[in-house]
Amino acid sequence: QSVLTQPPSVSAAPGQMVTISCSGSSSNIGNNYVSWYQQLPGTAPKLLIYENNKRPSGIPDRFSGSKSGTSATLGITGLQTGDEADYYCGTWDSSLSAWVFGGGTKLTVL
Amino acid sequence: QVQLVESGGGVVQPGGSLRLSCAASGFIFNTYVMHWVRQAPGKGLEWVALIVSDGSNRYYGDSVKGRFTISRDNFKNTLDLQMNSLRADDMAVYYCAKGGATIKGPFHIWGQGTMVTVSS
Numbered sequence: 001q002s003v004l005t006q007p008p009s010v011s012a013a014p015g016q017m018v019t020i021s022c023s024g025s026s027s028n029i030g031n032n033y034v035s036w037y038q039q040l041p042g043t044a045p046k047l048l049i050y051e052n053n054k055r056p057s058g059i060p061d062r063f064s065g066s067k068s069g070t071s072a073t074l075g076i077t078g079l080q081t082g083d084e085a086d087y088y089c090g091t092w093d094s095s096l097s098a099w100v101f102g103g104g105t106k107l108t109v110l
Numbered sequence: 111q112v113q114l115v116e117s118g119g120g121v122v123q124p125g126g127s128l129r130l131s132c133a134a135s136g137f138i139f140n141t142y143v144m145h146w147v148r149q150a151p152g153k154g155l156e157w158v159a160l161i162v163s164d165g166s167n168r169y170y171g172d173s174v175k176g177r178f179t180i181s182r183d184n185f186k187n188t189l190d191l192q193m194n195s196l197r198a199d200d201m202a203v204y205y206c207a208k209g210g211a212t213i214k215g216p217f218h219i220w221g222q223g224t225m226v227t228v229s230s
Binding site: 032037047096102104 | 147154172213214218219221222223229
């Protein structure tokens with residue numbers, strides 16, 4: 001059981017928008033920055049969003065992040081088949097003194 | 111460019127030991143926190159350990175505490191993970207990742223991973 005809770009899967013059609021939620025508590029999301037990672041099939045994870053809503057260089061603005069209280073959300077607009085991947089949220093947990101991840105969400109672009 | 115290359119994975123018997131290494135290049139290694147993150151077959155990401163930039167402080171996930179030791183050599187730009195008393199549930203792809211300037215910084219760059227198989 002992961003400390004952060006994500007839906008196991010989401011799906012949408014090409015060109016549509018999808019959101020992926022990440023729920024935690026005051027010891028993690030509530031008081032620390034959230035980052036999001038994309039893992040394409042058979043590859044290493046890649047940083048997608050950091051400090052809740054910032055995009056590293058090279059990440060298109062179709063990807064966005066937000067945080068409210070003890071939850072965070074990843075948004076993807078203009079879905080492409082190449083966006084099919086597993087998405088993970090992560091943050092520092094101040095009570096555990098450990099990094100924690102969500103269980104991951106598999107995105108299917110129908 | 112920034113690159114992390116892991117090595118040292120392989121097959122080990124339960125109770126055995128293995129040492130993983132990660133060679134870093136393309137950035138000022140001694141100014142960043144470094145991490146190990148693992149992923150069991152078909153499972154999600156699990157954070158394993160981190161070491162701060164000067165090596166003075168280390169943190170571990172509960173499942174590896176007391177069995178794994180993270181270390182770094184800021185002259186050779188390498189990160190290591192000594193794994194002892196290996197169990198079947200330690201079997202995973204192990205990724206080395208570049209963190210931020212502090213322990214709360216995100217995982218900016220990931221290596222390609224090295225597979226550890228624990229089997230008799």
